[in-house]
Amino acid sequence: MIAQPVIKPVIETIGPMLRDFLQKESAGGITLIVAAALALAIANSPFAASYFGLLDVPVVAGIGTGVIDKPLLLWINDGLMAVFFFLVGLEVKREALAGQLNSWDKASLPLMAAIGGMALPAAIFIAFNMGTPENLSGWAIPAATDIAFALGILTLLGPRVPVALKALLLAIAVIDDIGAIAIIALFYTAETDVTMLLGAAAALVVLALFGRAKVASSIPYVLLGIVLWVFVLKSGVHATLAGVAAAMCVPLTSGEQKPLERMEHALHPYVAFLVIPIFGFANAGVSLAGVGLDALFSPLPLGIAAGLLIGKQLGILGFAWAAVKAGVATLPEGVSWRQMHALSLMAAIGFTMSLFIGNLAFADPAQVDAVKIGVLSGSLVAALAGYALLRATLPADGGEAAEERSPA
Numbered sequence: 001m002i003a004q005p006v007i008k009p010v011i012e013t014i015g016p017m018l019r020d021f022l023q024k025e026s027a028g029g030i031t032l033i034v035a036a037a038l039a040l041a042i043a044n045s046p047f048a049a050s051y052f053g054l055l056d057v058p059v060v061a062g063i064g065t066g067v068i069d070k071p072l073l074l075w076i077n078d079g080l081m082a083v084f085f086f087l088v089g090l091e092v093k094r095e096a097l098a099g100q101l102n103s104w105d106k107a108s109l110p111l112m113a114a115i116g117g118m119a120l121p122a123a124i125f126i127a128f129n130m131g132t133p134e135n136l137s138g139w140a141i142p143a144a145t146d147i148a149f150a151l152g153i154l155t156l157l158g159p160r161v162p163v164a165l166k167a168l169l170l171a172i173a174v175i176d177d178i179g180a181i182a183i184i185a186l187f188y189t190a191e192t193d194v195t196m197l198l199g200a201a202a203a204l205v206v207l208a209l210f211g212r213a214k215v216a217s218s219i220p221y222v223l224l225g226i227v228l229w230v231f232v233l234k235s236g237v238h239a240t241l242a243g244v245a246a247a248m249c250v251p252l253t254s255g256e257q258k259p260l261e262r263m264e265h266a267l268h269p270y271v272a273f274l275v276i277p278i279f280g281f282a283n284a285g286v287s288l289a290g291v292g293l294d295a296l297f298s299p300l301p302l303g304i305a306a307g308l309l310i311g312k313q314l315g316i317l318g319f320a321w322a323a324v325k326a327g328v329a330t331l332p333e334g335v336s337w338r339q340m341h342a343l344s345l346m347a348a349i350g351f352t353m354s355l356f357i358g359n360l361a362f363a364d365p366a367q368v369d370a371v372k373i374g375v376l377s378g379s380l381v382a383a384l385a386g387y388a389l390l391r392a393t394l395p396a397d398g399g400e401a402a403e404e405r406s407p408a
Contacts, residue, residue, distance in 0.1 A: 004276065018317065028272025029152020036284035036351070040376070043285035051285055076282045077359055080275045082229050082243040087271045088177050089247025090264045097252050102172040102210035109320060110171035110327035116319025117172065118143040118179050119310030128303030129319040135300045136317055140183045141371060142307025142378070143352030146175035147274055150346040153383050160394040162339070164332040169343055180353050181244050188360040190238050196235035203228040204245055211249035216257045218266075221250055238360065276352060286372040296373060304354070304374030308380055314347035317341055338393040345386030348350045349379045 042051045055073040062068050070078065086190065101107040121142035129135040150169060154161050207224045215221075225246035233329035250260045317340055323329040331340070358371035 003138055005364075006152070024361075027148055028239055028276060029148040029150065030106070030144075030155070031152075031273055031277045032146075032148055032280045032352070033152055035281040036376075037283045039283075039285035040288075042127060042232070043287050046288065048285075048287060055282055065232035066230070073282055076279055077356065078233060078239045078314060079229075080263045081145065081279060081356065082240045083267070084243070084271050084275050084279070085240040086225065086243035086247045087264065087267045088181070089244035090267070092178055092244075092262055093248055093250070094252065094260055094264065095171070095174050100167060101174065106380065107175075109170070109323060110168055110175055110265075112323035112329060113316045113320040113344075114172045114175035114179065116315030117312050117344070118315070120315030120318075121307035122312070125303040125307040127168070129299045132299045135303070135367070135402040138304070138358060138367075138371065140180070140187065141150075141354050141358050141361065141375065142304050142311055142350060143172050143183070143314075144180050144350045145176045145347045146349050146351040146353060146379070147177075147273065149349045149351045150382070150386075151378070153346060153349070153387050156387065156391075157391060157394060161390070162332075162334045164334050165339055165343060168332060168335065169346060170276075172347060176347075177353075181241065184238055184360065186355070191400060193234060197237070198230050199230055200231035200235055200237075200242070203231055204249070205406060207249040211251050214251045214254040215257045216251075218225065218259065218263055220248060221263070221289055242354075259269040264328070278351060279356075283359070284351075284372065284376065286369050286376070295370070296368065296377060300370040301374030304311060304350075304358075304371065305378035308348040308350050308354070308375075308378035309345075312382070313341070316344035318345055336393060339390060342386050342390035343380050344391060345389060347383035349385070351379045354379070 026379070039051070039394050042048065057072045058069060059072050059075050060067060060069045073105060100110070122139045124141050125139050127135065129138075147170065148207070150173070151166070154169070160263065203224055207221065207228065209219050210224070228237055228246055229242040232242040232245075243310065250263060252258065252260045296305075317337075320329070320331075320340060324331055354375045357371065358368060358375065363369065391404040
């Protein structure tokens with residue numbers, strides 16, 4: 001078994017960067033909650049027609065024959081979200097090279113938990129939708145975790161929440177993001193245009209050369225990233241993957257400079273307080289007029305809600321427990337199994353990524369609305385239950401949990 005002393009220094013050496021990340025993500029999560037609630041309220045008000053009409057407004061951009069013509073909603077989902085995925089790529093690379101995932105000792109527990117937290121929700125969704133094959137393309141929807149939303153809930157409990165628990169949730173979410181990126185690339189790519197793919201490959205090669213040369217300036221990565229995004233958008237591969245690919249080319253260090261960390265810090269406030277709230281506002285609005293319990297309990301939304309609520313708990317808690325029992329991972333000091341249970345519920349808040357994958361999985365507006373109902377209901381219950389359970393398990397003074405840590 002991995003020795004406990006290996007874990008403690010890791011937690012004690014979490015630096016200002018991680019704390020800054022958590023603060024921005026949690027505050028951004030609260031902003032996202034407000035944006036989603038506002039969208040839901042407007043979609044069920046006399047202003048609903050204006051709300052949906054705004055999202056359908058065509059926006060055209062381009063030079064000469066290179067024109068992109070999309071409704072505003074798709075500019076948000078394909079364009080603004082590419083910025084989000086660029087930030088995700090930066091975070092993944094940093095965590096893999098110098099963070100919580102740069103060694104097996106650190107990564108074993110969140111890796112096993114994240115695998116369970118993706119596999120079981122997908123399996124439960126499929127089980128609920130076996131009789132409706134037209135829904136099966138949404139199998140990945142409940143596999144996603146919304147880190148901003150989850151940390152927004154955690155921040156409501158203040159310093160009582162152990163730093164180790166926040167770090168573990170962050171690591172699980174990062175691995176979850178890697179899984180989501182792979183799923184989008186492999187399963188949600190339409191027919192491809194080879195010419196555009198070759199253009200994207202050329203842009204990526206140049207980006208990689210800049211990275212290999214450890215160019216510290218952000219300008220070439222931004223400009224070539226935009227070129228890469230246009231080629232990927234035109235190729236049929238989902239455009240947000242261009243953000244991840246571009247981020248992988250940014251060097252961690254360049255002499256005494258840290259380009260990746262600098263760009264990550266610069267982007268965080270824009271993504272947390274602009275990109276993600278705009279996405280939430282644009283995608284959370286669903287009309288509930290005439291929606292009864294039969295709509296909530298139909299296979300698609302029920303499969304999503306059950307996948308999030310049941311699948312995440314069984315997957316994360318079950319796989320983490322099995323990893324600890326098998327001796328391949330160790331529960332962080334100061335974290336109890338009841339707190340791990342609460343964490344699994346926090347990870348069941350799918351929101352941003354679940355809605356995003358839902359938009360990729362379905363073109364039928366009725367199915368998209370059903371996805372929203374499933375994601376919103378499942379995420380809401382998960383947030384309330386996770387908050388209540390964690391609040392009940394935390395010491396009032398913010399000290400270490402005194403609970404028995406044995407999984408037996």
